[in-house]
Amino acid sequence: MKRTRGRVVDVITLDEFDRRLASGVRSLAGWRVTGLDLRSRGPALASVVVEQSLFLNCTFTPAVEEAVRRRGAVVVPRVPHVPLDTFRSALYSPRELYDTIDYADSLDARTYAWSRGEPSQDDALAQALHDHSIDTALETWVEGRSIVGVMGGHELHRGSAAYADAAHLGRLLAASFTVATGGGPGAMEAANLGAFLSAAPSSGLDSALAALGAVPTFERDIEAWADAAFEVIDAHSPGVESLGIPTWHYGHEPPNPFATAIAKYVRNATREAILLEVCNAGIVFLPGAGGTVQEIFQDACENYYADESSLAPMVLVGVTHWTSSVPAWPLLSALAAGRAMEGHVHLVDTVDEAMELLKPGG
Structure with missing residues (x-):
């Protein structure tokens, strides 16, 4: 699935990533790539301009991550030690929130317990990033x-x-x-x-x-x-x-x-x-x-x-x-x-x- 907003291109599946590169794309400027495992896409990334692109919660090999950063991409990893996916691309389903037999162990309950603590800088960042991702997903859903x-x-x-x-x-x-x-x-x-x-x-x-x-x-x-x-x-x-x-x-x-x-x-x-x-x-x-x-x-x-x-x-x-x-x-x-x-x-x-x-x- 892909959403295009002006010059911003949201890419949230490997199929979409591969299809766009196969079509002859030479620059990823304006791309916002979210949640993809790109460890096997090093050669593809080396073949295109990555300056002014944004990679959110994506997985790279250390060498490829260093290379795309050096060449001008912005790479934002998932904030560690928080229960939320800070870069969601879709709204929650009920089963995602109630993902365990015991409610106390569920994503919903664990997130509530985490949110009640005194937030560190990383926690505050995670909360802001998560709510922004929900904003974006909701905007698409209500359209x-x-x-x-x-x-x-x-x-x-x-x-x-x-x-x-x-x-x-x-x-x-x-x-x-x-x-x-x-x-x-x-x-x-x-x-x-x-x-x-x-x-x-x-x-x-x-x-x-x-x-x-x-x-x-x-x-x-x-x-x-x-x-x-x-x-x-x-x-x-x-x-x-x-x-x-x-x-x-x-x-x-x-x-x-x-x-x-x-x-x-x-x-x-x-x-x-x-x-x-x-x-x-x-x-x-x-x-x-x-x-x-x-x-x-x-x-x-x-x-x-x-x-x-x-x-x-x-x-x-x-x-x-x-x-x-x-x-x-x-x-x-x-x-x-x-x-x-x-x-x-x-x-x-x-x-x-x-x-x-x-x-x-x-």
Whole structure:
């Protein structure tokens, strides 16, 4: 796979590397080569100009690495002793993060434990490089997609009526849009679940909700919680694609496996900004607390200063919740009054009403 951005050429497979050189390329200026084993490509590299090229996490023989550095290439090795691949070329799959039987030994858990430490200079560099690589991979993944975000509380339990409603919303949205969430448990998981099963008969979602209800929360046993999800996934694969954008900042909340593509960040500030940015067709805010309120007003701030052409709907679901329990709506509606965003901000009581506002032509 290759991506070309202006004069930058991303090369992430040996087949692509070999094909380009075989086509007669004489200079690698502008190339960004990531994660390749080039130990057998010494003669090929010697035959081309490597000045102004960049090699990230590539493997060379010592002599070839010295030669390409001397001839003007920039070689950036993987940062040692960190669990993350700092030069990823794709988003995570659920199985990559849950890569062991015991969650405590998984890539997800090991990365969270590492991220909680006092970062050294190398650790900080690794975190920045990793999150940049996720940015790049996510940019490719979202291209050409119409994306609606679903935000909501992580404490929502499987088996509850509100969880079923969030799954129903994900199912409805996925018929017209790509669904994106914060990638965690609760309402986020439910929306990704509904999207994943949106091409299956409604009975498939009903049976999945019943099966998942046997393990309502991750808090007592993450392995059992994740296993229940993977059993549903295995029964209904491949499922419909959706996106999760979680963060190791909240690493005590495991990522939900129903998001088929996971853009997991180390830094939460980056993650929050990107999560809202990719939702180009609007955001539904289900009942939630601190994190959801933050997302409402972070999105509102962007819309407050935007012109009409840049606006997308904000739909808050739960009249009592957003006017009384957590009264975000009065402030949001006051901010919107008289602004271009005013007609794009809505408060409804059901997910079906939310869907009516968001569906094409709604």
